Amino acid sequence: MAYDTNNIFARILRGEIPCKKVYEDEFSLAFHDINPQAPTHVLVIPKGEYVSMADFTAEAPAELVAGFFRAVGKVAEELELVEPGYRILANAGTNAHQEVPHLHIHIFGGKPLGPMLVR
Numbered sequence: 001m002a003y004d005t006n007n008i009f010a011r012i013l014r015g016e017i018p019c020k021k022v023y024e025d026e027f028s029l030a031f032h033d034i035n036p037q038a039p040t041h042v043l044v045i046p047k048g049e050y051v052s053m054a055d056f057t058a059e060a061p062a063e064l065v066a067g068f069f070r071a072v073g074k075v076a077e078e079l080e081l082v083e084p085g086y087r088i089l090a091n092a093g094t095n096a097h098q099e100v101p102h103l104h105i106h107i108f109g110g111k112p113l114g115p116m117l118v119r
Contacts, residue, residue: 001093001101003049009102013047023075027067030075030107039110040079040086044072050103052092072105081109087116 004010011017012029019031022042033041046068050056057065076086086109091098 001051003051003055004101005049007100007102009043009045009100009104010049013045023071023078025067025071027064028071030071033106037106038108038113040081040108042075042079042107043104044068044075044107045102045104051101052098052103053090054092056103072107076107076109079107079109081107084109085113087113 008017012019012031019029021029021031023030023044026047028044028046030042030044033043046056046060046064048056048060048064050060056068060068072088076082076088079086086107089106089108090104
């Protein structure tokens with residue numbers, strides 16, 4: 001899948017669309033999901049044109065990969081989710097119902113989340 005430079009997350013990164021920012025550094029941006037599926041539902045996106053985890057880990061510089069994953073941990077800590085527990089999720093492709101073609105990790109927390117998949 002080719003990267004769409006006009007996807008909503010690319011536009012948020014460029015400042016064309018506002019977001020409710022939680023965290024930002026040179027590697028990533030984290031913000032509240034506009035349609036939360038848990039009391040806490042934050043998205044963390046890398047700063048760069050990456051569609052999926054496979055694309056990101058194959059093409060991004062090592063410092064961006066490390067910085068992005070460190071940001072996920074920092075966001076969970078800043079949101080005080082570490083002790084009670086949280087879930088991270090990254091959808092990739094149509095079978096996983098990836099809605100925006102820009103790599104993003106969902107952080108869910110704030111309540112017991114139950115089983116991950118329903119058969």
